[in-house]
Amino acid sequence: MALLGIVLFTVFGPMQASSNIFYANACSVTYRSMEFNLGIHLVFLYQRHPTLAVVLRRLVGKAQYFIMLFFVTVWWSEVGRPVTHTTQTTCLRLYYRNPCLLDHHAFFVRGCLIAVVLLLATDTAAHEHLDREMRLVQITSTAMVFCWPVCIAVKLVLDVTFGSVVIAASRAVVAVLCVSILLLLSFLYTTLLQPSLIKEIVHRLTRPAPPPDSPDTQPP
Amino acid sequence: MASEVVCVEQGQVAALHEETSDCSSQFGCLYESPLLNVQTLLRYCNILALLYLISSAITFGSSAYTGQGSMLDAVLVMVDVMTIDISSALFVTAGLAATVLYVGATAATHHLLVRASVLSMCVDMGLATVASILLGSLHALLMHEFKWADVGFTLLEGLTTLRGFDFQQAASAPHSYNVAAWPVQSLVWCLLSTKSVYEFDELIVA
Numbered sequence: 001m002a003l004l005g006i007v008l009f010t011v012f013g014p015m016q017a018s019s020n021i022f023y024a025n026a027c028s029v030t031y032r033s034m035e036f037n038l039g040i041h042l043v044f045l046y047q048r049h050p051t052l053a054v055v056l057r058r059l060v061g062k063a064q065y066f067i068m069l070f071f072v073t074v075w076w077s078e079v080g081r082p083v084t085h086t087t088q089t090t091c092l093r094l095y096y097r098n099p100c101l102l103d104h105h106a107f108f109v110r111g112c113l114i115a116v117v118l119l120l121a122t123d124t125a126a127h128e129h130l131d132r133e134m135r136l137v138q139i140t141s142t143a144m145v146f147c148w149p150v151c152i153a154v155k156l157v158l159d160v161t162f163g164s165v166v167i168a169a170s171r172a173v174v175a176v177l178c179v180s181i182l183l184l185l186s187f188l189y190t191t192l193l194q195p196s197l198i199k200e201i202v203h204r205l206t207r208p209a210p211p212p213d214s215p216d217t218q219p220p
Numbered sequence: 221m222a223s224e225v226v227c228v229e230q231g232q233v234a235a236l237h238e239e240t241s242d243c244s245s246q247f248g249c250l251y252e253s254p255l256l257n258v259q260t261l262l263r264y265c266n267i268l269a270l271l272y273l274i275s276s277a278i279t280f281g282s283s284a285y286t287g288q289g290s291m292l293d294a295v296l297v298m299v300d301v302m303t304i305d306i307s308s309a310l311f312v313t314a315g316l317a318a319t320v321l322y323v324g325a326t327a328a329t330h331h332l333l334v335r336a337s338v339l340s341m342c343v344d345m346g347l348a349t350v351a352s353i354l355l356g357s358l359h360a361l362l363m364h365e366f367k368w369a370d371v372g373f374t375l376l377e378g379l380t381t382l383r384g385f386d387f388q389q390a391a392s393a394p395h396s397y398n399v400a401a402w403p404v405q406s407l408v409w410c411l412l413s414t415k416s417v418y419e420f421d422e423l424i425v426a
Contacts, residue, residue: 024387026304027402029409032311036410037417039315043323044421047255071305078298085284087391094300096386096395097284105301111308118309119316122260133262138340140269141407145344147273147400149351151280152359168288171281175292178277197343198336 002041005034006108014092014103022092022106031108038112042119053120060120067117071110078105135190142194143186150182258324261317268310269403275299275306276400287363307403314407318414334411341408342381348398349378356397369394381405 009031013022025031046053060067083099091100154177158167167174278299283290322330353374360366373394377383383405386395 020387020389023389027386027406028384029382029406030384032307032403032406033410033413035308035311036315036318036407037413039312039317040319040414040417041421042312043255043316043319044418044425047323048425075298075302075305078295078301080294081297083282083293083296087389090389093389094303095279095399096389098279098300099284099296101297101300105297106304108304108308111305112312114305114309115312115316118261118264118313119256122264122316123257124255125257125260130259130262133259133266136266137262137269140266140273141341141404142344143273144269144276145341145348145398145401145404146351147276148280148398149348149355151277152355153351155280155286156355156358156362164288168286168290171286171290171292175274175277175281178280179274182273182277194340194343198339201339201343 002034002038003109003112005031006038006112009034010106010108013108014106017092017103018090020090023090023094026094026106035108035112039115042116046119057120060117064117064121067113071114074110138190138194139183139186142190143182146186146189147182150185151178154178154181255323256316256320258317258320261313261320264313265310265317268306268313271306272303272310272400272403275303279303279400310403311406311410314410315414318411319418322414322418330415334414337411338408341404345378345381345401345405345408348401349374352378352396352398352401360397367394370397374398377405381408 009021009025013025016022085097085099087097089100092103092106093100155167155174158174158177278292278295279285281290281292282296283293284296321333325333353371356374357366357371360370373385374397377385377396378398381404383402386393
């Protein structure tokens with residue numbers, strides 16, 4: 001049942017390639033919440049049917065490297081495919097300026113398969129470094145939010161410093177620089193600025209209203 | 221269900237901690253769940269998020285966003301396909317991790333964790349929206365593609381954290397200046413719904 005919505009979008013998106021179905025849902029909260037809920041249902045089923053989970057775990061344990069190889073092959077096969085940038089046509093695309101994709105590229109269920117493999121490859125051992133992983137989640141989530149502005153800032157600074165011709169010829173290096181700077185800034189931000197910002201916001205939100213006769217509420 | 225207490229150090233949890241729970245230190249307390257190793261699930265989330273960041277940086281470096289020919293165009297379709305697969309996997313894995321945390325924690329601790337996570341995401345979104353409007357406008361001006369509608373749209377999406385209004389590819393339709401932030405925007409609402417979805421599952425099966 002949980003997969004029905006995802007399958008529906010997977011089938012109808014590529015079928016209506018000249019419509020906005022895929023574009024509108026690929027980044028939308030409505031579709032993505034279905035995938036998130038699939039995760040919730042999977043844990044629920046995992047709890048309810050432990051015997052089935054053990055059997056599947058054994059099966060995936062043997063096949064996981066082949067599955068991962070399949071994904072790497074699918075991705076690698078697209079290297080070198082020529083792209084034409086046009087914003088005039090309506091087609092299967094991820095973002096507004098991205099190139100048009102083919103039917104088999106826009107296949108949502110494939111990504112869910114990775115998650116199922118990861119679930120079945122997860123052990124039930126005790127938590128040892130949970131705090132470290134939580135901290136990393138915080139950093140990566142901040143990095144995702146600030147990714148685009150930081151990339152723009154890095155590009156603008158490099159363009160001004162070295163000239164746009166030099167930078168245009170070194171886009172791969174700039175991409176590596178963008179990710180490195182982004183992660184460093186996210187780490188610094190979550191360590192130094194974010195805790196005090198959140199503390200201040202929580203303090204302001206939970207502060208009781210001043211009494212009517214206090215100086216704050218008196219007219220000047 | 222709970223056997224052993226694991227304390228999780230987190231900036232925001234510590235900031236919010238004064239209001240809750242029996243823990244005597246400046247830590248949020250999580251009960252260990254025997255279900256699945258949440259640490260491994262969170263590690264998967266981090267790896268997928270890192271891959272998403274790399275693919276976003278490559279997408280930004282392509283000629284579609286820089287206006288000049290780019291050698292990264294050769295891998296752009298691969299990166300798009302990878303982003304579609306990785307983001308799907310990221311959302312399902314985030315659902316798994318959020319549920320295991322929900323099942324393993326007490327109601328008060330889970331409420332605290334969700335509150336801290338959502339609050340930090342919203343604060344990040346607010347700051348990123350301001351940065352996106354300033355830098356995105358400058359970038360759009362340099363590329364001769366500035367539109368006031370895009371500024372308003374970015375502001376709307378940043379304030380509501382709702383990524384659902386960009387449903388048209390047409391050049392006349394508004395588009396956000398913060399292109400890559402959509403997973404976090406969607407995760408805000410997904411995290412808020414974890415408890416109710418799980419309880420609904422229990423209700424159906426009961």
